[in-house]
Amino acid sequence: MAFIVMKFGGSSVGDAVRMKRVANRVLERQREGNRCVVVVSAMGDTTDDLIDLSKQLVDGTPPAREMDMLLSTGEQVSIALLAMTIRGIGGQAVSYTGWQAGMYTEAVHGKARITDIQPKRVHDALDQGNIVIVAGFQGMTEDGEITTLGRGGSDTTAVALAAALKADLCEIYTDVDGIYSTDPRVVKVARKLKEISYDEMLELANLGAAVLHPRAVEYAKHYQVPLVVRSSFTHNEGTTVKEEAVMEQGMVVSGIAYDKNVGRISILGVPEKPGQLAKVFTALAKEQINVDIIVQGGVMNGAADTSFTVALGDVEKAQQVLDSIKEEVGFRELASESNLVKVSIVGAGMVSNSGVAARMFEAISALGISINMVSTSEIKVSCVIDKSRLNEVVQALHTAYGLDTSEQAFVGGPSERR
Numbered sequence: 001m002a003f004i005v006m007k008f009g010g011s012s013v014g015d016a017v018r019m020k021r022v023a024n025r026v027l028e029r030q031r032e033g034n035r036c037v038v039v040v041s042a043m044g045d046t047t048d049d050l051i052d053l054s055k056q057l058v059d060g061t062p063p064a065r066e067m068d069m070l071l072s073t074g075e076q077v078s079i080a081l082l083a084m085t086i087r088g089i090g091g092q093a094v095s096y097t098g099w100q101a102g103m104y105t106e107a108v109h110g111k112a113r114i115t116d117i118q119p120k121r122v123h124d125a126l127d128q129g130n131i132v133i134v135a136g137f138q139g140m141t142e143d144g145e146i147t148t149l150g151r152g153g154s155d156t157t158a159v160a161l162a163a164a165l166k167a168d169l170c171e172i173y174t175d176v177d178g179i180y181s182t183d184p185r186v187v188k189v190a191r192k193l194k195e196i197s198y199d200e201m202l203e204l205a206n207l208g209a210a211v212l213h214p215r216a217v218e219y220a221k222h223y224q225v226p227l228v229v230r231s232s233f234t235h236n237e238g239t240t241v242k243e244e245a246v247m248e249q250g251m252v253v254s255g256i257a258y259d260k261n262v263g264r265i266s267i268l269g270v271p272e273k274p275g276q277l278a279k280v281f282t283a284l285a286k287e288q289i290n291v292d293i294i295v296q297g298g299v300m301n302g303a304a305d306t307s308f309t310v311a312l313g314d315v316e317k318a319q320q321v322l323d324s325i326k327e328e329v330g331f332r333e334l335a336s337e338s339n340l341v342k343v344s345i346v347g348a349g350m351v352s353n354s355g356v357a358a359r360m361f362e363a364i365s366a367l368g369i370s371i372n373m374v375s376t377s378e379i380k381v382s383c384v385i386d387k388s389r390l391n392e393v394v395q396a397l398h399t400a401y402g403l404d405t406s407e408q409a410f411v412g413g414p415s416e417r418r
């Protein structure tokens, strides 16, 4: 008998037929003799739809507390429906919201971190023979306020619960049958990985590979939770994420990720004197704006330009912050762009191989595309390019690093994503 936390994403519970499929799958797992906790996301595009609705009613940014109150309802619908579906087909199940399951978070709305898990009710309900269904993506502060964990955060609920409950395994069921060398919806000849290390997966997730939420991978690594990503539509073997993964021989790059959530802000004509950059980035940090790539231009006539990237949703706020320190810093002008995308190659093999970045730049320039920004670390290289050329670039890089499979390997559910 194993103790398993199973997580089903939005597309896996997108309608009544899919919900029933999930209910059967969970019951099947329990009847194999396993103790099962299930984490579910909101159905289909519910979260996006709720965000759209709030935009129709509010000019500007809606209050963060009320946004969390709103968005947490999506998962609450799923848990109730799944619990009643399981009961309807003869199983025993009970649903809990995040707070009922003891998920405590810091007091930050929209992207709270889990601080503590007190899963007594979950244990008790399991002891009584239930399948326990927990709402993903949500938690509660010490003061009893509802929070959410950031988009895609149900993965993190699942892995954190698996760690707190000391489960044997966390299974992430989604609409593709594993982790691929790149998004299989963009590159049809992407190859499915048998296994991948926590470190490489963390890098891919941080760089935009939506298949796992970065914090879920962080948790899995920290608590050494065995993690499997697999399809809710097929019984194919998935991909295991673990401490040390065996890579195919000769591969320097194991994956390619892209991130469309990139806005660039340029501060033009910053007078050259010590402490200017510190002023700018301290002001942004105080407002919890995360800055990613920073490029500092050369000094001309005693002034320089600085560009940096932030999440698209932070562009407006960042501009307001910078406007408020315009006189203090003395810059001439601000500019912003939102038609960009960041494409990254990731691979542990890069450390010991030269020319990896050069091959990336060559492949992109062969398409006649200019690279706006570059950033590197030991196991990744990222380039910011024009969004309209994304698919071509990902495909060209996939071929350039020898990742293409000879046949189409992708098996998954239909895409209903926007």
Ligand code: ADP
Binding pocket: 008, 009, 010, 011, 012, 041, 152, 173, 174, 175, 176, 178, 179, 180, 181, 182, 183, 184, 185, 208, 209, 210, 211, 212, 255
């Ligand atoms: P869920 O609703 O189950 O949480 P997500 O949309 O968050 O599903 O994640 C699954 C999607 O991630 C897939 O449909 C796929 O398009 C995308 N994806 C991006 N990169 C990868 C990758 N390297 N391997 C597999 N899927 C990926």
Ligand code: ASP
Binding pocket: 009, 010, 041, 042, 047, 048, 074, 136, 137, 150, 151, 152, 153, 154, 155
């Ligand atoms: N429903 C949330 C979202 O769409 C959380 C999740 O799906 O993981 O981001």
Ligand code: MG
Binding pocket: 009, 152, 155, 210, 211, 212, 213
């Ligand atoms: Mg997801």
